[in-house]
Amino acid sequence: MHIDSERHCRHLDDRHRHWAIALVTGLLCLAVGLEGHAHGVDDNTRAFLEGSTGVHVGPFLYIGARHMLTGYDHLLFLVGVLFFLYRARDVFLYVTLFTVGHSLTLLFGVLANIGANAWLIDAIIGLSVVYKGFDNLGGFQRLFGRQPDTRLAVLIFGLFHGFGLATRLQAFGLPEEGLLSNLIAFNVGVELGQLAALTIILLALNVLRLLPSFQRIAVVTNTLLMSAGMMLVGYQLTGFFNFA
């Protein structure tokens, strides 16, 4: 190992590089294996939600956590946000901004019964992924000479992510009885799921950052992030025009 004094980062020599690649690949396989959904709620959850009344903190906590861990549009945005955040306090700041954003609209959206179109909201969430990939590539700086305030962008897109969570929950007509408790449990669950996702993402990023070819990996990854975001937008808009 040698230390690059300018960047205070260490590069892996060949021996460790293979382990790093294996670890990242393994984590990615785990993430993919968790089977993302963009709109669906599986049969068991549907059956539970349709049949239940009253307060069920445990189940909603779990459903919230699983929702975040299998919501690949949310996860992709998180990857983009965290990609170039090196300091713990920056990670904390941006995650808090995202959390405040999505919690506000999750609670407001469900309690005020906002009838937002799920396809359109999810298309905007897809757009947030495209934005982040582009921003990570320095696109705004290059193209427009200035970069939009990332903190504000994360907060505002967070609001849309929250509406996306809300529409998902609303689709199953939660009973009025116990709604607030169940909703808060769901929100806490989402945050727990986010915490778990954060840990995995940061672990993977920190391994990638040690690779000597990280610059190139960064360009490739953020290009793919933009592409994934575009696919999300295309999919959601098609759904909107066909089914809304």
Place this chain on the structure above:
Amino acid sequence: MNASPQDNQPIGIGTLMKAALIAAVIAAATLLVVILPAEFNVDPTGLGKKLGLTVLAEGKTKVPADALAQTNQTASPEPVSMSDVPDPIDEAGAKTSELIEVIVPGGSGIEYKFQMEQYAQMTYQWITDGAPLEFDLHGEPAGDTTGYFESYVVASATTVRGSFTAPFDGSHGWYWKNTSDQEATVTLEVEGRFEVIGLK
């Protein structure tokens, strides 16, 4: 404070444009050939069908009447033809008949529903080609937000016939669950007063 990507070596505008273009091309190709055919049966290039993906979204296709007769011959209980079942009382609107093919992918469940007014009647017969399917013939009241639904029949079978009268305005129909790993096809014949909603 912003953690700027410029902390790293900034990439030139040429690389940026190339990256954006590659991203767009990959997205467009994947959407047109894989995602839209599989999810929505939207296949502008026709390649989705060639790859066999459109079957995943082909929830509803019209099947000629003799196809139903063919499947009837291989079923064990002799199904009754629709004309043997007494006509429902024709209240206001005309009676509709539909012959529908619904695909239930292996290991999953789907819903197929009809919009019906209160006291509208539907006569039905369905048959599946493979293993018995668990099903729930049920109705959800229009405008309901409590998640309430009424199950008229819950069972597991390869073929069922009968009729029901909708107890309330709303969406009525089947939830079929395929517990095998082979795709199952349900051929459903319905007659009565309804509007097809389709797959939900």
